[in-house]
Amino acid sequence: MTRLWHWTQVLYLLSCLLSVSWATKGNILSFENTAIVRTVELGGSLVAVTTTYAIQAVTGDTSEYIVALSEAEHGVTSWIEATLKGSVDPLQLKPLGYKHDYAAHLYSITLPKVPVKGETTSLVLETVQTKATYPWPPSSPQGGEQLLKYESDLLVISPYVTSVQRTKVRGPASIRSFTTPEGLGAFTDEPTAVQAGSVVTYGPYKNIPASANPFFAEESQKRILIHYEFNEGVLTVVKLQRAAEISHWGSNLNIENQILLRNTGPTLKGHFSRLDHQFQGHYHSASAQSIRSVPMLLPAGINTPYYYDLIGNVSTSKFRPSRSGKSRTLQFSYLDLRPRYPLLGGWNYSFTLGWDAPLSDSAKWDAKTGRYIIGVPYWTPITGSYVEEAEVKIVLPEGATDVEVFPPFNPLTVNRTVHTSYLDTTGRPAIILTNTRITDRHTGVIYVTYKVPFTAHLKKPIAVAAATFSVFVLALAARRVDPRIHK
């Protein structure tokens, strides 16, 4: 069925054709989406969305393809990456900001080359969403089931015409209910939603006009809601403060994380029964609502890990160092971190986790420029979780100069300060990066380059020597003072 166009929409589309609002050579006629398939993998704290665009170059005059995210979708998107289908190398993705004419946030993807007219390509856009799910019911008794809700737009919007699109929503376990949208007769004659096991398929929807505009958002877009069961802990790192301290004298990199964890599943209804908790562990499968342990993969080659909270050392955890070998790049040290108490819904737990690692594993020396290059991982990801507020502080050796920072993704703020620690006189330069909503896909490394003159390494021994010499001077003077009482 062909959709009848309102005259205002026709005028709007003509204005888009004439304007170059995203400042590129192309416009909404440059490409056509022959097919869009979106797959939504539902999780606890995180939802992974993979959208495959099968595109065809209509004019063959630009290599910039524009994707659009609605305001709601952009608000929950924390990580976004575009690749060609079958390739692992990410394409250049540039955010263009919110465009009122399109009622959407636009992103420009640069294809490897300008496609010729009629050429087809497949793009894969991967996003990770945070705060897109919420527990429903919001509270649950101990041992009760854990159900979450996920809301999203039904149709993938695009500034280009789309021949056909469908959306598949895949739940980790059973899907209790899902929205069956109405009023989509313009795009389909078939049933709009079909469930097969834990997968709900919406579509196919055909002959969708350029949908990134306010008219489409108001008249044709629908919202869908999926209510599903989630059988693992819903964990969120509310706050992460990571400090990486570099020591040239000790040839050591110390990384210390202060973490505030929260179980963001349904809050506990009623009281906590230790007896029921013990029975669940022994006789039944552990309730998803209760988080007993957090597995973490720590870097290879680390030693002396420590884990304590406000009360003191926490011994309820298991650490397995990485195997020794020639190559440690793909090996990890395994830590099965167990909080002092199980985390029920709505409960928090704060602790400090740190370790030492040989500096030679992370720092390199560039003899040509006389500088050191250190790589510090942004955070140690907890699978299925994200960080609401992250702060990474990198403390360089005393006397470091020509400091430059290369973060893997744009931080919210970058500040430089001076950190004073043991045996310091002038203090150590420190760089503080902050960010929000860091997911387990934010696995990048922060690179810092710096120079440390040889004389700067002598600051500490000279400081201690000066203090010791002052003691000797006092002794020298004291020896010459006669405290005896004379007649």
Added chain:
Amino acid sequence: MSESYSHIAELHRTLPAFSPYVPATALPYLAFFLLLGTFILGFYFTTLPKDTIPIREVSVASAASILAGFGVVSLFCSSGVNV
């Protein structure tokens, strides 16, 4: 920034690893012998005569202080406080 992230990442991947002036495994032994020297010189300082111009005392004190400087830094690093 004048260099790109990918360039720095490639440099980091290919450049030789950091190597300290003093190997970390030698620090405990260095700390022991340097501090032993400090205490010996400190004791010797107490036995020196009180000269009008304390050249010998200042010399011994200076040597002991230098040994103490490097010895304490080595001791800190050996004890796990990597300064």
